[in-house]
Amino acid sequence: MKKKSLLTILIFIIIIVVVFIIVNKNKPINHSSSFQKIISVDPNYNQQGLAINKDSAYVGYDIGDDTGKIIEYDLKSRKIIKESKALTIGHTADIGYYNNRLYVANGGGKNKAKIYVVDFEKDTVEKTIDVVKYGNAALLAI
CATH class of the missing domain: 2.40.10.480 (Thrombin, subunit H)
Known part of the structure; x- marks a missing residue:
């Protein structure tokens, strides 16, 4: 019974991950809000x-x-x-x-x-x- 419960939980987790990937596959990842500009480098x-x-x-x-x-x-x-x-x-x-x-x-x-x-x-x-x-x-x- 324990093996069946663990297998059910594992399958459920895999389904959630797959659905998450499908739903978010075309969304760009933007981590720029996590960074703060500390200096301005010379553009020349x-x-x-x-x-x-x-x-x-x-x-x-x-x-x-x-x-x-x-x-x-x-x-x-x-x-x-x-x-x-x-x-x-x-x-x-x-x-x-x-x-x-x-x-x-x-x-x-x-x-x-x-x-x-x-x-x-x-x-x-x-x-x-x-x-x-x-x-x-x-x-x-x-």
Whole structure:
């Protein structure tokens, strides 16, 4: 008797899920109401990577010719704190912040996979790490 009851409940749940899917199949999913805009990125550049550290957001931009720039935004005031010069860091596919340095990943397409260690305060690339042996696309997680 217990097996029959469990089977009946399981079938009922499956029917509810199937009906829900059929009824909602053409409705777009909109989660944008769950997010709040915290900064406005520069529309003049091609925004790429993003890193957060305490009250700052670092946004990487592809500015062409294998160069990128990084802009630091204050998350409280929502204003620009600092903007780097053009750096030879590729298209800044992703950025990570660790130990007072920015780690900028680049790669994919014609670009070899590299990670650039950037001293943002000094506007310099301290080190280039070649990671092409792991593949041609470089993404970053720190």
